Amino acid sequence: MDVLAELRTATAPGADLALVVVPAGLGLAVPGRRWAVPGDAAGSAALLARLEELLRPRWTWWAAAGAVGRLPDPLPHLARCHDVGAVHRLLAGGSREDPAACWAAAHGLPQPPPPARRPAPLHGTGLLDLDGGDDGEPVGDDGQLAPAWSQGRALGEAEPAEQVVRAARWAALALEVAQRQARAVAALPEHRRRPGGPPLGVQTAHAESAAALLAVELERTGLPLERATAEGLLERAAGPRPASAAEEARLRAVRDAPVRRALGAGEVDLRNPAQVLGALRGLGFDLPDTRAWRLEQFRHAHPAVEALLSWRKAERIATTYGWSWLDTAVGADGRLRGAWSASDAAAGRMTAQAGLHNLPAELRPAVAAEPGSVLVRADLGQVEPRVLAAVSADAALTAATRDDDLYAPVAAALAADRPTAKVAVLAAMYGQTSGAAGEALQRMERAYPTALGYLRAAEEAGREGRDVRTYGGRLVRVGAPAPGEVGAATAARGRFARNAVVQGAAAELFKAWAATVRAGLSGSAGRIVLCLHDELLLHVPAGEAERAAALLVGALEQTAGRWAAGSGVRFVADVSVVRRWSEAK
DNA sequence: CCCATGACGAG
DNA sequence: AGCTCGTCATGGGT
CATH class of the missing domain: 3.30.70.370 (Alpha-Beta Plaits)
Structure with missing residues (x-):
């Protein structure tokens, strides 16, 4: 095939190769060149497999789902990729990963308005000038991506021959953004000198990209589940499969009745927390809410509490993980x-x-x-504590990671028992302030000052509304304090940032x-x-x-x-x- | 119809 | 009782 031969001379093995898959074929791009390759889905998949074998490229795409999502099973194994959306989220934080946002960030332009959740109604048929009167060019006069392109209409509504031509153009644009992103991740600050290997930001960009592709694969593969076993467990936990909506309502009433009686309130709606709270109050329990962890201590104080707690458990299975879940989430292939x-x-x-x-x-x-x-x-x-040791470079905590059970040396360092040590470590990472953790936290400060200082710095940034960056380079947006914000919200932002630098690095x-x-x-x-x-x-x-x-x-x-x-x-x-x-x- | 809240499953 | 997520039911606002 021509494209194969041309690609072999145009690009070196391992180099970036941008890919866009459309129903009519695919678009490919390397720096300075692009190809429109017509074909059906099976042909496109076969070509990808061949290119993977010959070139082992770093596949570069706007988003893994859009690039390989349309290909038939089985997906060819593609070893390495650069996912523009995933890397954008790494660099810029937040949840946007649409091409317009990635493009703007890579070019230092202001963020364009987010795409409408539902596509705007189409007034014409296949016209490209629905937004701002663009003439089919992907980049507008303001340097921003044209909405018709970033939202997929320019590709989706074109005739097959034109579609692949545009796919190639679209691939070239992804490549340009990816190359700008590659420079940005290489320039991310390193937390400390690291011997050998690519910069950490580059590693993270590759891993995040691979994870995005893995997410597409996980969605296809699914988790093997034995339907018959699941049905047995469901029946035991939530009762038999109802044959009709009426039957379902009847079974529900049967489940509810004894709990309502126990609560001494025949009218109470068990699914309405306010009414449950009222009923519990009638029994002498003065509570701020009816959460399970709060009710737990009264489990034996009154039979109604026990009845309510076990009702909730069954109700959870019946609603969220019940028969309808089994029917919709588990495929015919189990x-x-x-x-x-x-x-x-x-x-x-x-x-x-x-x-x-x-x-x-x-x-x-x-x-x-x-x-x-x-x-x-x-x-x-x-x-998480091992990650904390790494990202903070705390020598004492690093020493503790040499033990299979990290909490054992921590307990020794705190002169406490293991459960206390565990609570103290978790409290430090989650920002817990009250309860039994207080005293142990003081000792944590003395034993692991570097790690605790790292956490405190993140918390301080969060409280002030400054964004933080994880060890691997992800920007975690904290958000500016609201005017007149109360102290509780400030503290919550601090805890969020404190935890995000650990949880994010672990991720x-x-x-x-x-x-x-x-x-x-x-x-x-x-x-x-x-x-x-x-x-x-x-x-x-x-x-x-x-x-x-x-x-x-x-x-x-x-x-x-x-x-x-x-x-x-x-x-x-x-x-x-x-x-x-x-x-x- | 969208959204906030409470509740709970997991890590 | 401190972090994150997804899901369901309810009730208040459009």
Whole structure:
């Protein structure tokens, strides 16, 4: 094929190669050249696989979902990428990742208005001059991207031949932004001198990009779940599957009745917290709210409390993780699928919908490997305090990371027991001020002044409304104080920033680890099927279990060695090979 | 119909 | 009782 031959002479292996996929084919771009390649989805996927094999490029796209989301299964394994949207969010913070925002930031222009959540009604048919009368040019007189392009209409509404030509042009623009971003991440401040390897900001940009691609793959792959097992667990927790809406209402009334009686208020709506609060007051409980942790201490004081708490638990399963959840979120192939985001708006953790991140423990036995496969699970041990040691360069806390159980040396340093040490460490990272943590925090200050100083500096920035940057370079926007803001809001911003520098850095390490594991699985049938903040779950052929377990450990060693280079901080992972998720540890 | 609130599942 | 997320039900405002 012509394009292949031309690309081989036009670009070196490993170089940036911009990609835009449209229904009519794809657009490719390298500096100074671009190609429009007509073809169907299968042809486009085949070409990508071939290019990957020949060139191993750094695929560059506006967003992974838009670039490969339309390609048919199975997606070819693409090893390396630069995701303009993901890198923009790293550099600029916030949650915008639309092309117009990325373009403006890369060119030092003011942020354009966010795209309408619902596309504006179309007054014409396929016209490109709906917004501001542009003439089909992607860049307007003001230097901003034309809305018709940034919102996809310029590509989506063009005739096939024109569509691929525009795709190539669109790819060239992504490449230009990516190159500006690459300079920006290389110039991010390093927290301290780091021996060897690419700058940390560059590492983070690559890991964030890989995570964005992984998010697309996770969404396709899904989490293997045994429907029959899930149905059994659901039946036990929330009752039998209702045959109709009327039946559902009847079962609900049956569940409610004894709790209402116990509360001594036949009319109370259990789903209305204000009414529940009133009923509890009638029983002599004077409470500010009816949250479970608050009610817990009265569990044995009155049978109604116990009844309410267990009702709530069943109600949670029945509503959020009930039969309708099973029907909508679990496919005919027994895979639980939900949308994934590679980074949340706060500190950059991965998020997932459809219960993937908050599946109740009772339902987890249903998550099981398919016949012939196993689940290989790994979770990072005490990752946040270890991350704190690395990012703050606290020598004493770094020494504590050499222990498998970090809290043991911390307890020794604080002259406290292990539970107290754990509370003190968590309180420091979350900004807790009250309760039993107070005294222990004082000792933390003395034992780990550098780490605590790092946290205090972040908190101070947050209180003043100054943005903070994580160790890996992510800008965390704090937001200016509102005029006349009350002290509680200021304190909340301080706690947010204090926690964000730890939680955010941990998310960066986690994503870099996940990216390394993903790379190590290329060529295997094994897949990452779940990312859960500090935990990776792989689904692999049974014969590859040992290899996968070794990969998880080796990838952590390799990743941490780059990420925390020279810090001396040790990271640990607990790995187990199981049939069911619930069997791990 | 959108949004804030309370509540709770997970890390 | 300090951080983050997603989801559901309710009730008040359009």
